[in-house]
Amino acid sequence: xxxxxxxxxxxxxxxxxxxxxxxxxxxxxxxxxxxxxxxxxxxxxxxxxxxxxxxxxxxxxxxxxxxxxxxxxxxxxxxxxxxxxxxxxxxxxxxxxxxxxxxxxxxxxxxxxxxxxxxxxxxxxxxxxxxxxxxxxxxxxxxxxxxxxxxxxxxxxxxxxxxxxxxxxxxxxxxxxxxxxxxxxxxxxxxxxxxxxxxxxxxxxxxxxxxxxxxxxxxxxxxxxxxxxxxxxxxxxxxxxxxxxxxxxxxxxxxxxxxxxxxxxxxxxxxxxxxxxxxxxxxxxxxxxxxxxxxxxxxxxxxxxxxxxxxxxxxxxxxxxxxxxxxxxxxxxxxxxxxxxxxxxxxxxxxxxxxxxxxxxxxxxxxxxxxxxxx
Amino acid sequence: xxxxxxxxxxxxxxxxxxxxxxxxxxxxxxxxxxxxxxxxxxxxxxxxxxxxxxxxxxxxxxxxxxxxxxxxxxxxxxxxxxxxxxxxxxxxxxxxxxxxxxxxxxxxxxxxxxxxxxxxxxxxxxxxxxxxxxxxxxxxxxxxxxxxxxxxxxxxxxxxxxxxxxxxxxxxxxxxxxxxxxxxxxxxxxxxxxxxxxxxxxxxxxxxxxxxxxxxxxxxxxxxxxxxxxxxxxxxxxxxxxxxxxxxxxxxxxxxxxxxxxxxxxxxxxxxxxxxxxxxxxxxxxxxxxxxxxxxxxxxxxxxxxxxxxxxxxxxxxxxxxxxxxxxxxxxxxxxxxxx
Numbered sequence: 171x172x173x174x175x176x177x178x179x180x181x182x183x184x185x186x187x188x189x190x191x192x193x194x195x196x197x198x199x200x201x202x203x204x205x206x207x208x209x210x211x212x213x214x215x216x217x218x219x220x221x222x223x224x225x226x227x228x229x230x231x232x233x234x235x236x237x238x239x240x241x242x243x244x245x246x247x248x249x250x251x252x253x254x255x256x257x258x259x260x261x262x263x264x265x266x267x268x269x270x271x272x273x274x275x276x277x278x279x280x281x282x283x284x285x286x287x288x289x290x291x292x293x294x295x296x297x298x299x300x301x302x303x304x305x306x307x308x309x310x311x312x313x314x315x316x317x318x319x320x321x322x323x324x325x326x327x328x329x330x331x332x333x334x335x336x337x338x339x340x341x342x343x344x345x346x347x348x349x350x351x352x353x354x355x356x357x358x359x360x361x362x363x364x365x366x367x368x369x370x371x372x373x374x375x376x377x378x379x380x381x382x383x384x385x386x387x388x389x390x391x392x393x394x395x396x397x398x399x400x401x402x403x404x405x406x407x408x409x410x411x412x413x414x415x416x417x418x419x420x421x422x423x424x425x426x427x428x429x430x431x432x433x434x435x436x437x438x439x440x441x442x443x444x445x446x447x448x449x450x451x452x453x454x455x456x457x458x459x460x461x462x463x464x465x466x467x468x469x470x471x472x473x474x475x476x477x478x479x480x481x482x483x484x485x486x487x488x489x490x491x492x493x494x495x496x497x498x499x500x501x502x503x504x505x506x507x508x509x510x511x512x513x514x515x516x517x518x519x520x521x522x523x524x525x526x527x528x529x530x531x532x533x534x535x536x537x538x539x540x541x542x543x544x545x
Numbered sequence: 546x547x548x549x550x551x552x553x554x555x556x557x558x559x560x561x562x563x564x565x566x567x568x569x570x571x572x573x574x575x576x577x578x579x580x581x582x583x584x585x586x587x588x589x590x591x592x593x594x595x596x597x598x599x600x601x602x603x604x605x606x607x608x609x610x611x612x613x614x615x616x617x618x619x620x621x622x623x624x625x626x627x628x629x630x631x632x633x634x635x636x637x638x639x640x641x642x643x644x645x646x647x648x649x650x651x652x653x654x655x656x657x658x659x660x661x662x663x664x665x666x667x668x669x670x671x672x673x674x675x676x677x678x679x680x681x682x683x684x685x686x687x688x689x690x691x692x693x694x695x696x697x698x699x700x701x702x703x704x705x706x707x708x709x710x711x712x713x714x715x716x717x718x719x720x721x722x723x724x725x726x727x728x729x730x731x732x733x734x735x736x737x738x739x740x741x742x743x744x745x746x747x748x749x750x751x752x753x754x755x756x757x758x759x760x761x762x763x764x765x766x767x768x769x770x771x772x773x774x775x776x777x778x779x780x781x782x783x784x785x786x787x788x789x790x791x792x793x794x795x796x797x798x799x800x801x802x803x804x805x806x807x808x809x810x811x812x813x814x815x816x817x818x819x820x821x822x823x824x825x826x827x828x829x830x831x832x833x834x835x836x837x838x839x840x841x842x843x844x845x846x847x848x849x850x851x852x853x854x855x856x857x858x859x860x861x862x863x864x865x866x867x868x869x870x871x872x873x874x875x876x877x878x879x880x881x882x883x884x885x
Contacts, residue, residue, distance in 0.1 A: 277599075488588065488630070493596075503595075505591070506749060509750075509753035510729060
């Protein structure tokens with residue numbers, strides 16, 4: 171008390187240069203000021219603000235009404251829903267939630283899928299965040315994870331075996347998406363480096379592969395995987411369809427990935443290569459220590475773009491007779507008890523994809539910030 | 546790059562030309578060795594194939610798959626369903642991913658002859674119709690001049706529509722759509738005056754409306770859509786198995802054999818039913834199956850009438866009358882050749 175009084179005399183006079191800073195005038199800070207500057211600063215801004223406010227006023231109440239307030243959460247059929255509410259019929263999604271998540275995976279074995287999902291998260295954390303405690307052990311676990319996860323899902327060695335035909339719904343999207351993402355990045359890097367190689371055979375092979383993959387739609391490759399490969403392998407060999415699809419999706423994403431990374435490689439000034447060579451580093455040392463860290467950093471937005479595209483493309487498996495989350499939705503809609511609730515299904519599926527893709531996108535922003543890629 | 550693709554193309558051509566020799570093993574042996582029937586069905590068509598809340602495939606077509614599996618493998622649940630779109634179904638069959646198509650497939654000349662498929666029998670006689678709001682005051686397709694029509698692209702119905710309106714010299718505006726669900730939405734929103742597709746599909750769609758009684762299915766049926774199972778060319782034994790399994794279901798209706806009384810009827814030893822149910826003769830052996838094959842097929846999902854009534858009949862939401870699909874003794878077209 172006393173000490174503060176001696177420093178801040180109450181009579182209002184300060185020795186020159188010791189007056190504490192006064193708060194800015196109330197017109198220059200605070201929410202009112204922010205609104206004035208950002209929302210109503212100038213004619214264009216004002217018009218746009220009013221326009222958006224009008225749109226929100228039109229959309230938000232309607233959406234909340236439809237999605238929550240006037241929605242039916244229980245019921246046995248569409249008629250039940252319509253009897254109790256005029257909005258969305260979430261009872262439909264609720265009654266089929268298991269199907270949406272696990273597809274046709276045997277009910278008694280679904281804990282294995284749950285466990286695989288949980289372990290996926292445990293394996294991803296040390297890969298994604300370098301501040302994870304015990305990161306070294308975590309990374310070893312992440313390397314072992316594909317085998318553990320595969321064993322858990324397919325079975326064998328003590329577990330009841332489940333055919334991959336029974337995979338479906340959300341788990342199918344996640345399996346294909348995660349496998350494609352995990353393997354397309356390393357393959358893409360190798361292809362990008364191969365494309366710039368001085369060895370003609372390596373270069374020609376890489377260029378040929380990349381151009382072939384990019385010149386063909388994914389749906390065609392999936393079709394080849396599903397129906398054409400059986401012409402190439404000897405009759406009687408049963409090469410699992412899901413594995414074929416995983417390979418095709420990975421190769422497809424790798425082709426695009428290679429070009430994204432090549433963009434990054436070309437952005438590195440020539441002096442970097444020369445300086446690294448001048449230090450006597452070998453080719454792989456140059457790449458690992460000097461070039462790739464910089465090139466990958468630049469390529470992050472492009473890489474993530476490819477990931478998100480790949481993830482959403484997983485819905486294409488319908489063309490080879492596998493039902494992913496969207497396919498399950500369509501086959502459920504044909505149930506005459508529930509027929510006509512397509513909006514609910516599409517909103518639900520869109521929400522799932524939005525959450526997944528938005529998370530990927532946020533992580534990439536975090537990574538970019540951490541690595542300071544901006545100039 | 547160019548050389549590579551030429552080499553690839555050469556490989557592909559060689560493999561394709563070699564395949565017919567390589568693929569001689571019979572479908573029956575394949576199915577028995579696999580222990581599962583691979584059945585190609587629709588990705589979702591009300592009453593014909595859809596998944597219930599527990600992920601079980603249901604519907605008229607899905608049940609027929611079970612009947613075949615019961616006849617061949619002894620267990621109606623040993624079916625792997627392969628959902629296919631209209632564009633992929635034949636490829637999946639010809640590449641041997643599937644053993645048989647039960648997917649509301651219209652029997653046409655080109656498909657039978659040029660696409661090299663074998664159509665077995667018409668399990669469902671359908672035809673293309675029109676649905677319209679009663680408030681529009683239209684009583685016949687002849688009064689549809691100038692109407693906007695919701696039509697699924699890439700189907701036989703699209704061609705039928707063009708033919709019919711041209712022949713009757715009336716004009717229309719097509720609203721192209723991709724799926725039944727999309728058509729439903731457009732029709733409800735009144736973006737098209739009328740929706741045309743197979744009459745069974747119209748009935749199913751109308752059943753899903755809040756007020757079905759406000760909508761009229763016009764009396765004219767403008768096309769023939771015989772729907773039935775399909776197998777690959779060149780395996781007559783397998784085609785026979787599918788054909789006679791379907792006939793067994795139809796004959797069972799004729800003889801009053803149902804899922805519930807099949808065992809009792811087999812014990813009765815009336816000549817016609819005894820031959821069908823394996824009490825007499827060795828019809829099953831001639832097919833490459835055992836003598837109880839037909840009994841198992843009937844016990845799995847019931848006879849034709851039971852399958853029809855359970856999935857699309859008048860007591861269901863879809864509410865289709867038997868019509869052309871009635872047994873021939875009731876004035877329909879379902880007729881099984883004799884089992885002898």
